Amino acid sequence: MSANKVTLSYLAPFSFKYYRRFGYEQVFNHLQYSLDNKNIPAFRPRVNQGHVTRGKMKDHLPEVVQIYEQTSKNGLMGGLLRDMWWWDYLPLKNKWLTGVYYDEEEQVSGYVIYELTQEQLVVKEMIYATNTAFEHLLSFIFNHKNSVRKFIFDSPDPTYHGSLLSEPYVLDARVVPYMMVRIVDIKDFLLRYPYVKKDFEPFVFGIEDQNLPQNSGLWELSSKKGMVKVNKLSDLAADYPEKITIQELTKALFGTEKMKTIVMEGKADLSFETATLVDDILVNEPPKLVDYF
Template identity: 40%
Template sequence: MNRYLLTEDKFEKFYDLYLYSFNRQDSEHRKNVFKERYDHSLSYGIMNGSKLGSGLFSIPFDVEFHGVNFKMNGIGDVMSAPEFGGQGGASTLMNNALEDMYQNQVTLSYLAPFSFGYYRQFGYEQVFDHTQITINNDNLPKVKSSSHGYVERLNIRDTPDSVKVLYSKQPHMGGLNRAQWWWDHMLDKHQDYKIALAYDDGNELIGYLIYYHQGETFFIQEWVNTNILSRQILSKFITKHQSIFQKFVYESPDPDFKADLFENPRIASLKVVPYMMARIVNLKDFIERYPIQKDNMKRICFKVEDTLEYNDHIWSLRINNGVVDLQITDDFKADFTLTIQTLTKAMFGYRNLNSLFESGYIEGDFDKVNKLNDIFVYDKPQLIDYF
């Protein structure tokens, strides 16, 4: 067992450090929600005398990446007490958490960075963006009423299981396969949220909208549609709040929001918001089970630079009739060299290898870089959840 893993009896110390480090006010609700996360996480910490000096969560999740499921641990609440800061406590915990992930057959890791530069030193890279769409109430598009379907409005705590089923059936490009405890945690944490359910004439759930409001602003947190009807009646539901709220904001997980589909694209203010980072923990597993886009590729050799020794090798890769042949070949000459961060960007579809080569992030044979580039997905990843 890792000596930095905390047991149940350290919860109060972990919670106290969290309150102080993030300047949060204690409340029964906050403590209960935090305890849910603690109970389902690997909690790491370093003691500083009788107090906890540093801590972080490593939260086990499953993600779906273009039809393939991978284990992923989310890093959260990385913190150090000010009197313990600068002593490498958080770095020690990060490295130990990554080592444990690899030993526990975890393939990927995500986190929300307070500093992109800080987490790049641990092999993480920016791959998830959101598009924030803001529309004033007098610019809301006109939506036709439908003679079919209807909307039911509920408090978030009354969310039916059919919503969870509908979410699970959506195609995911790196998003979470939400476990029951995570659904419970989300609903407990955001008790002020509401949900609008879209049904067709046969009373089948076809979409939903999770939202909340602050002052004169209507915020859309999550929006899932399965067909045109659900989009129409939920859009109409939103516009019916036009006289109540001055501003409407939707932070979409799709970084390519299609403003051109509006009758007047200028009605919306669009801003791309960098969201979360990702890391390949087990490169061999990720490549061998990756949703490759070509069935054949002649052998290439590439050097991956990584602080995780398991990935820091020259790799030989060949694809024959859809079968991936990946080997460590440190005695071979590499066709090109790249970091784990650069490879993460490309494999997640965030930015292609050709672009990264032209930007100076890859050194070596461009033709071989191009061959590897062709097997990766082209759609940018999407992630709704936050931890």
């Protein structure tokens, strides 16, 4: 991958321990909610406008692709920009159904992709551009409560949202480890990273990468008016007091863990001041990935 100028690699592991040997790290988690049909709350959209049309995913691809690409312009938090071949592949691989929400002007502003069996309904993906679209799609899903016994929401957002229910005790929620990430070219990745600050003073830290020596060394990072500079000062980092492995750095860069947490847990040799500086410039929201491959 390095020889082919690949910057970033995602991987679905059969064993997390095995692929950590190659510099991959687990950064994506899903939060899977499970709710019995008897506990589905009475719910109606506050705005009674628009409608949801259901059907097979393959029959609604144009509408689904449209709203996905529209919302992806605001950022995907680690998700994929899907090529058309991937969209065509998804309904071939899976027996998925869709509910597409059209607003009062017949414009697509949301969709839900789900799997339906005799026993349960599993929500695979829900994308919406407005809160009205979200409420109508949720109502559409809940309207299946007389058809199935259980509802499962497979959410790529690992942040708990059970408080949306008036009685969260009826909801089971569990974190499911998902995909792994490997930063192949750390310099290119740091140059293209969406820092939350346009200006920060230069600071130096060491990176240790046992598999890709070109990533190992002392690195200087700075930004002025949004112009990021990444300079490698030395190939050696072992004797430098401020250093971190490529895997722990990956978790911080992706927002899976804050750098201060990584340091407090003894997983990186960085000062509290450096860790605070890093947290101030990095995206601190957890990453979200739906696509599994």
